[in-house]
Each structure stands twice: as C-alpha cells, then as structure tokens.
Amino acid sequence: MLIPALDLINGQVVRLQQGDFERQTTYANDPLPIAKAYASAGAKWLHVVDLDGARDPARRQTTTLKRLAEALPMSLQVGGGIRQKSDLEELFQCGVKRVVIGSLAVQNPALVSAWLQDYGSDAIVISIDVSIADDGQAYVATHGWQQTSELTLEQVIERFLPDGLRHVLCTDISRDGMLGGYNVELYDNLKRHYPELLIQASGGAAQLSDLRQLRRINCDSAILGKALLTEQFTLEEAFQCWQNA
Template sequence: MIIPALDLIDGKIIRLQQGDYRSSYEYGDNILAHLQTYEKQGAKMLHLVDLDAAKEPDKRQTKLIKYLVNSTNIPIQIGGGIRNYNDIITILDTGVKRVVIGSMAIKNSRLVKEWLKMFHPDTIVLAIDIRISGNNEKIVAINGWQEITYFTLEQIIQEFLDFGLKYVLCTDISRDGMLSGPNIDLYKEIVKRYSSIIFQASGGISSLQDIQELRCSGVQEVIIGRALLENKFTLAEAIKCWQNV
C-alpha cells in the first residue's frame, strides 16, 4: 500500500534533507488538514515522525499525536525517539497502531528483541537507514544518520528474524528528501532475500513512474512524504498507479 508521511517539529510539518536539521523545508502547521485529505483520497495507513522526540525524547509531542489519532479513522504508525518500554506504551496509549524503532536496534538489540516478544508483530516496525558503499555494502547509520556503524542491513535483519520481525522500513539515506528516485535495485535485492519480511520503501520518490517501479520490485508498502507535500502527484493518483501495476 501507499503510506503518506509527515515529519513533525513543534507542531509543524517539516521535511529534512538527508536527515539534517539544519537543512529543512517547512510546510505549515495544519497537520490535521493533510491527514484528512489523505483519508479522503484513500489512505489505509499514515506514517508520522516526531522529530522533537528524535532529538529529545522528553519533548515527545504526545498531546498532538493523541489529537491526530482521535481526529482520523486511519491507523497511524509513528517513529522518533523511542528508547524504552515506557516510550512504546506512551505512544500506543494514544491509539497509534505501530511504533517505529530505529537506533535502539543497534544500541541495545537485546532490549528490542524483548519488545518483539512482548508486542504483536504488527506493532513493531524496524527502521534501518543505510549508506551504500562503493562495493554495495549496505552500512547502517544511526542517531539521525550522523553516526555510521559497522553493521550491515543484512546483519541486522538476520539478527531479528527469529524474534518475530515482520516489518522493516528501509531507507537509502542518499535518496531521502532529494526527489531523485528510489533505489529500486536495493529493494529488489532485499525482497528476494527476505521473503518473510514486509518491506516499507522510503526515500527519493518523486513520480508515478517511481511507484510503478517500486511495485514491480516486490516491496509491499511505500512511504511518501515530500512528493505529496509538493504536489508532484496526489495520493489518489499514487494509489491508482500502485493498484494498476
């Protein structure tokens, strides 16, 4: 399915360029209007990122999230600054359906494995952000993409496969927020290798052609942010394109 995305800072819609807080675009503060438009156009899931919480978990926009959940009939998944069990419970208590776990999968894999056991597989999405090296190594980046690790995408997926991992949101950092097209070869490769995982593609989508190619790559869910905000196409057009491939 096609999942529209909004990144939020201080109650405003923001898009970062390659995760850089110093390089951002602002799209106003009428978040609910965007969600309602997406709902009318056929969205079946919404993706939100709390960028305040990503920097400082104590600044999580909990009231805003709860308001948005209660104001729409569409399930919401949300990421940003999820560090512990209480963060997950706080978010789920707002009515959010899925929580997106990022850096903690590297920093404390044991804890994340416990979460995968505690919660239903439909509740946890593992976000793996990568930089691809010259020899096609998919190196994982954490902490808002500022820190490059020694782990590869394949190593992380393999580590969590036996613990109920179902959803993986995979982003090629070089494409995110750039409207330069998604990394189709990446998704073809990992979908073929890990057939039990539902992959969410994210980063670089700028045209309906991109959506057609992603559909053919085998990914089951596609997250689109900036292209919708900048009216490259409508969500309704994207959904129709996805369904007609």
C-alpha cells in the same frame, strides 16, 4: 500499500533534507487537514516522524499524536526517539498502532527483541537507514544519520528474524528528500532474500514511474513524503498507479 508520511516539529509539518535540521522546510502549521485529505484519498496508514521526540524524548509531541489518532480513520505508525519501554507505552496510549524503532535496534538489540516478543510483530516496525558503500554494501546509519556502523543491513534484519520480525522500513539516506527516485535495487535484494518480510521503501519518490518500479519488484509498501507535499503527484494519482502497475 502506499503510506503517506508527515514529519513534525512543534506540531508543524516539516521536511528535512537528508535528516539535516539546518535544511528544514515548513509546509503547514497543522498536520490534521493534510492527514484528513490523505485519508479521503484512501490511505489506511499514516507514518509520522516525531522529530522533537527524536532529539529529546521529553519533548515528544504526545498532544499532537493523540489528536491525530482520535480524529483520523487511519492507523498511525510513529517513530522518533524510542529509547525505553515507557516510550512505547506512551505512544500506544496515544492511540498509535505501530511504533517505529530506529537506532535502538543497533544500540540495544536485546531490548528490541524483547519488545517484539512482548508486543507482537505487528506492533513494531524496525526502521533501518543505510548508507551505500562503494562496493554496493548497505551499512546501517545511526544517531540521526550522523554515524555509520559496521553492521550491514542483512545483519540487523537477521538479528530479529527469530523474534518474529515482520515489518521493516528501509531508507537509503542518500535518496531521502532529494526527489531522485527510490533505490530499487536495494528493495529488490531485500524482497528476494527475505520474502517473508513486509518491506516499506522510503526515500526518493519523485514521479509515478518510481512507484511502478517498486510494484514490479513486489515491494510491499512505499512511504510518500516530500513528493506529496511538493505536489509532484497527488495521493489519488499514486493509488491509481499503484493499483494498475
């Protein structure tokens, strides 16, 4: 599955290079026309990052999210600043189908475990951002990529497997927004070790050959953000490539 992505600040479509708010590019004042074009191209899901909510949950862009959910034939998965149960409930009430949990999975795993059990494995995506060490080990980054924990990618995943974990979104932060291609080895290792999981690859798509590489290793989904906004290729071309790879 190909999942187009939109990052939002104050209702505008933006991109940050490697999560840095000082390196922001604004692409559109209104996300709806772009999202509708993605739906027309065949997308079934839209990945939305609420960057305002990530910085301050009180500033969550609920009006924009509800507008997207009501106007689009796609399902939404949304992340950004999920810290407590009321944040989840607020997003579900906006019409969001899947909530993306990031740093909280490291900071309060017991709470996230309870949510997986309460809401079901299809309602929650665990988003794991990693920094690759010199020895090749993937360590989990938190706090908007400002901190790297001592936990490995595998340790976080295995913490939630008994709770029914199904959806994992994994980003190599050195690749995000850089248009340098996916870390294919990272996703290949994940699919080999955890074939029961549905893996969403994120960070680095620059050309159609990047998608072919993901398909060859049986990666389940690819998040497409900057590549679409900067017209490296169209979503229609991406779907054609994904289906034929």
